[in-house]
Amino acid sequence: MTFEQFAMARLPSLLRFAVVLTGDRELAQDIVQEVLARAQARWRRISQTEDLETYVRRMVLTEYLSWRRFWAVRRLRPRTVQGGLWERLAGLGRKQRAVLVLRHYEELDDERIADLLGSSRAAVRGHASRALKTLRLEPELAHCIPAEEKS
Known part of the structure; x- marks a missing residue:
């Protein structure tokens, strides 16, 4: 499977996962874009893994956990989903x-x-x-x- 095929097929799922993690669609897009850029650069090695989707999801998770830019300044506010649970998750x-x-x-x-x-x-x-x-x-x-x- 080429990187382009993988990205086209899995992008919606990766974005949903990142949105649920972050509670912010724009931040989720930034994280997924960063991860896919790194994955493309290393695709020859990554494509040899047994479960590509799990590998890339782990990259998204790691990027979310290590993301620091503007973190203290930017407060998570859900833009795509409303509700008290989102507000509590953001805390x-x-x-x-x-x-x-x-x-x-x-x-x-x-x-x-x-x-x-x-x-x-x-x-x-x-x-x-x-x-x-x-x-x-x-x-x-x-x-x-x-x-x-x-x-």
Whole structure:
């Protein structure tokens, strides 16, 4: 598969993922554009990986977690989706938000999330637990919280 074929096929999915991570469509576009530019430059090596999409999604996640330009100045404000949940998600730390997005949007288990973040499963559970406490989820959403986090 060429880089152009991959980018055309996966761009909408990568943008959705980045929007959910950032809560900001413009920032998501910046992150995906930066990642795709780096991926294109390294495509000969990247194209040899077993799961191209997972590899590039990990690049998006890493770029989001390490993104610093204007971070302190620019407050996340959802532009494409309205609602109190977006506002509460914007108040989370980057790793906490990433864990919730990977767990509930990408439907990954803690082991896979830990692998993507380069941390332990216990750290993932800790980030999720603190994030959910911060969000103070409504009782009807409690079924989304794993049993070990309800205590």
